[in-house]
Amino acid sequence: MSETITLEVQRYRPEEEALPTWERFEVPLKPKWMILDALNYIKDELDGSLSYRWACRMGVCGSCGMMVDGKPVLTCATYLSSLGPGPVRVAPLKAFPVIRDLVIDVEDFVGKLESVKPWIIREEEKPLAQGEYLQTPEELAHYKQYSMCINCLLCYAACPIAALEPGFVGPAAIALAQRYNLDSRDQGTPERMDVLSQEHGIWSCTFVGECSVVCPKNVDPAGAIQRYKVQAAADWWKSVLWPWGGTKRSMGPAPG
Amino acid sequence: MTNPGYKRFRPRWHRERMPIFWWLGQFSYIKFISRELTSLAVAYTAVFLVVQFWALSQGREVYGRLLEFLRSPGALVFHVLVFAVLLFHTVTWLNLAPKALVLHLGGRRIPDRAVLAAHYLAWVAACAAVAWVLLGGS
Numbered sequence: 509m510s511e512t513i514t515l516e517v518q519r520y521r522p523e524e525e526a527l528p529t530w531e532r533f534e535v536p537l538k539p540k541w542m543i544l545d546a547l548n549y550i551k552d553e554l555d556g557s558l559s560y561r562w563a564c565r566m567g568v569c570g571s572c573g574m575m576v577d578g579k580p581v582l583t584c585a586t587y588l589s590s591l592g593p594g595p596v597r598v599a600p601l602k603a604f605p606v607i608r609d610l611v612i613d614v615e616d617f618v619g620k621l622e623s624v625k626p627w628i629i630r631e632e633e634k635p636l637a638q639g640e641y642l643q644t645p646e647e648l649a650h651y652k653q654y655s656m657c658i659n660c661l662l663c664y665a666a667c668p669i670a671a672l673e674p675g676f677v678g679p680a681a682i683a684l685a686q687r688y689n690l691d692s693r694d695q696g697t698p699e700r701m702d703v704l705s706q707e708h709g710i711w712s713c714t715f716v717g718e719c720s721v722v723c724p725k726n727v728d729p730a731g732a733i734q735r736y737k738v739q740a741a742a743d744w745w746k747s748v749l750w751p752w753g754g755t756k757r758s759m760g761p762a763p764g
Numbered sequence: 765m766t767n768p769g770y771k772r773f774r775p776r777w778h779r780e781r782m783p784i785f786w787w788l789g790q791f792s793y794i795k796f797i798s799r800e801l802t803s804l805a806v807a808y809t810a811v812f813l814v815v816q817f818w819a820l821s822q823g824r825e826v827y828g829r830l831l832e833f834l835r836s837p838g839a840l841v842f843h844v845l846v847f848a849v850l851l852f853h854t855v856t857w858l859n860l861a862p863k864a865l866v867l868h869l870g871g872r873r874i875p876d877r878a879v880l881a882a883h884y885l886a887w888v889a890a891c892a893a894v895a896w897v898l899l900g901g902s
Contacts, residue, residue, distance in 0.1 A: 526769055
């Protein structure tokens, strides 16, 4: 194994250049180093002006997602040695505006996430004196998979629709909407359905499926969106065929 | 080295344009686009099925002429190709069904294999029904 490896890092310094460029760095190739360690090495030893986001270093915060050799990955969870012999290309996540170097603008995503109301909605809150809303392990199992999302945005970078249609709400936001729809304590399904049955909601998804492939937490956003489509179609038929039909208050299991 | 278009405190975000042949960059995207294109064969088959039923409703002579046309070498080769593409589309479509249909029975999730089996059985039943009509069942 050679002692160093070349990293080609995309640089974008808007005050200096109108378009991004590539810059080469030689970094030590250590067996236990992740891509993020190599970027930290560049920042500490070679060029302190390199900009990128990171925080936890353990695949939990979702900050350090980048395109590595064209694939969206968490740089804190990808071994440098797995990408040899190099050069390894590191670029900002696709489908997002780039602020500087490897830093993307996530404001649009945050707006989309908020639009699907990812919190528990109750028609009427019960008084605190009546205690908490209880839930069985079986009820938890219905949505737990979707609650593992860390908002790393790898799914958006893998989704061609997110890049082609900027209005598309996108995989993570829809999976998180589904997480609350499937929660037995939630009653906000109709409100979320209003948002997600629109043009830029679930129907924009053409089921490429790559969002689920790249997800580091096995959330399966593609599955969540398809489930949503089935539910929306069933609701529509119910509303047409039965006057008393329509969206259920919760897509989760019936309270026991 | 300074960007003349840069305005201080008003930075411009860089937005990458999606090239028209974006799907050539990755095998999974090529597979996806290929599968989307097979929808043309599905659309053709749906229309052709209506034509077959129409010919059948017009009596023995019209339906006979349609069968005659279908026996020509060109029509045979074309329909064998359409059938292969259709088969690919159908199988890949049915295989995705468990992703969309998550069903529970008695508090337990119905396994993906059972959902898949139900879809394949329904497919076979539908094919048998259509074949029965077209082959002149009574």
